[in-house]
Amino acid sequence: MRIKKTVLKRIVISDGIVSGYSFRGKIKGSLNGDLRVVQLKDMENDYSDIGNDCTYIDGSDIKEKYYLEVGDILFISKGANNFATVYDLKDGVATVASSVFYVIKVDTAQANPYYVAWYINKKRVQQYFTTHASGTYSLSINKEVVEDIPLMLPPLDIQRKIAKVAELAQKEQYIYTALKEKRNQLIETQLLKVIN
C-alpha cells in the first residue's frame, strides 16, 4: 500500500483554507434569524460534534460564499484545544462558522475529509500545534501553520475505512454511556420503589 507524506495545503481545493466569518462585536441572536452560526460554545463531545443550541441570526448581510457545505472541515484555531471536525449537518439550513474556526475544503479526489479531521486530532499533529502556536495571552494557530499540517495519506478507500471505524468506535462509546445512564436510572427507580 502506498502511503503519501504530504501537507494540508497540497490536498485542498484552491482557496480551500479560509478563516470563519469574522463578526464585529458580540453575536446577537435574532428571533426570526435564518442563518445558523457555529461558535466554539456549540462544540460538544470533546469538540467532535456540533450541538443543537446554535445561535440563529439575521444573515442578510453575510455573503453566500461564507456558507458551510457538508464535508467542510472546521478547525479550531484559537485556544488550547485545536481540534478538527467535519461539518455534517444535512438539514439544509444556511450556516456559517465563526472566526474561531478555519474552514478547510479538501480535494475529495485525493483525500477524505473525515479521515483528515481524524488525523488532525491525533497526537502527532497535536504535538505539531503545541510547538507552532503563537500568541502569549491566548494561543492561536496561524494560517501558515495550518497550511503546513503534516499528513499521511493512504489510498482513498483505506482513508474511508479508517474514518468509518473511527466513527463507529465513537458511536460505540456513546451507546455505552447511554446504556450506563439508563441502567442506573432503572435500578435507582426500582430501589426507591421499595421504600416509597
Add this chain to the structure above:
Amino acid sequence: MNIKERPSQDQINKMLWNACDTFRGAFDSSEYKNYILVFMFVKYLSDVWKDHYNEYKEQYGDDEELIKRKLNRERFVLPDNCTYDYIYDHRNDADIGEKIDKILSQIEEKNIEKLDGVFRNISFNSEKLGQTKDRNRRLLNLINDFSKPELDFRPSLWDGKQDVLGEAYMYLLEKFASGAGKKGGEFFTPKEVSQLLAKLVAPKAGDRIFDPTAGSASLLVQVAEEVKDKDGNPSRDFAIYGQESNGDTWALSKMNCFIHGMDAARIEWCDTLNNPQLLEGNGLMKFDVVVANPPFSLDKWGHENAEADRHRRYLRGIPPKSKGDYAFILHMIETTLPNGRVGVIVPHGVLFRGGSEGKIRQALIEENLLEAVVGLPPNLFFGTGIPAAILIFNKAKTNTDTLFIDASKEFDDGKKQNRLRKKDIKKIVDAYQGFAEIPKYSHLAPLDEIKENDFNLNIPRYVDTFEEEEPVDMEATKQEIVQLEKELVEVKAEMEGYLRELGL
C-alpha cells in the same frame, strides 16, 4: 434650574467615581476613599451653606451682620473662609494642602457638638498624597473635579430632593467596599441586605434605633429611612445610635448620617463588646430596634473580659474565644427594650455550632426570644462568599413558634456578587409578616420541634426544599435498554467488518 435639567443619579455617581482617578495608582483605594468622601462632605457643607446665605441675602439685602447672625442658627456653621469657593480660589497656592487642613479643623471646632473628631485622621497636607509638587497637582485635579456643575450640591437646585446626595455617598461607599476585597465587608452592608433587614425589623415612629457595629452607618441609615408612622407613612421621628471600633470608618459614619440629614445621630467610637459607650444610668442604654451586621466569627473579641463583664451580658454562657458571633448577639439582646426587636446578620455556624454556643442558643430559644431565621443566598456580601442568615429576636413575642424561611435560592446571579432583587426582598418580608407555612419556602416550627432537633436551627431541618424527581417510566426505560443493546451489537459487527477489510 429645573430638576429635569439636573444630572441623573447615575451621572453624579459616575462623576464622583471619576474624581477618584486623581488618586488611582498613587495609593490604595482603602486610603484614598477617605479623601474623596471627606472632600465630598466639605463640598456638601459648603453648598448647603451657600444656599442659605443666598436665601438670607435675598431676604435681608446687604445687611451682612444680620445674615451672619441668622446663619449661626443653622444646623451647622461654616466659619469665614471655609467655603469651597475659598478653596477653589486658592487652588493654585503652593500650600493648598495646609489650607484645606486648616479649614477642616476650623469646621470641626465651630461644630464641635456634631462633628467632633470627624476630620481627625485625615490630612490633605500629608506625604501620603505625594511630595509637595505631586500633592498640589493631585489636589488641583480634585478641586477642579468637584467644581464641575454636575457636582453642585446646593439643595435649592434639587427641589429638596436631598436623597440624591445621600445615595451618591452610599454609592461611593459601596463601590469602595466591593473593590476592597476582604476588607470591604468591614464597613459596608450591601444595600439590598440592609433594605431587607430594615423591612423585617419594621421600625415605628418614635423608635430608638441602634447598631453596635455601625461601620459606615449604611445599615443604620437604611433602617432609619424605613421608619413609618401609624398610617404607614415615612416618618422622621426617630433617634439613631451606633458604635464603631475603627476610627476612619467611624468618621465615615458621622458624615454619612450628616449627609442624610440625620445630624442628631449619636455614634460613638470604641469597641462595642469591651467598652460599650452608650450607657444610661448605671447600665447599657436600651433601644426599640437593634440591628447589626457584625464581623463574621470574630477572633479575639474579648473573651478574657467576658466572665467579669460589668454589664452582665454573658449570663447565658460565654461564647468561644475565637468566635465572637454570640457575643454580639447577646450584647444586642441586652440592649433591647422589653418590647423591642433585634435583627442580626450571622454566618450559618451560629445556627448549629455546639459547645457554649449551643447552650446560649438553647437559652435564647427557651426564653422564647427567637422569632425568625432567614437563610440568605450565597455570595451576597463583600469579601466573603459564604451564605449568611438573618436572625430576628422579639422580646415581646406572643406565641412560641419560630418561623424558618429558606430564601437561599432566589436571587440575581451577579458577575462578582449575587444580589437580592426587589421581588426576593418582598417575598421574604411577606412571608415573615404572614408568619405562616409556605411549601418549599417557609416553615412554622413549634418549640417542641426545635427541642426534638436538639436546638439545632439548621434551616434544611425545618424547610423541606427537596424537589421530587421526575417519575421514570420503567417499561420505556427497559425498552430503551434493549434497543441500545441491539444497536451495540450492530455497531460492533459493522466495525469488525471494516477492521477485517483493513487487514486487522
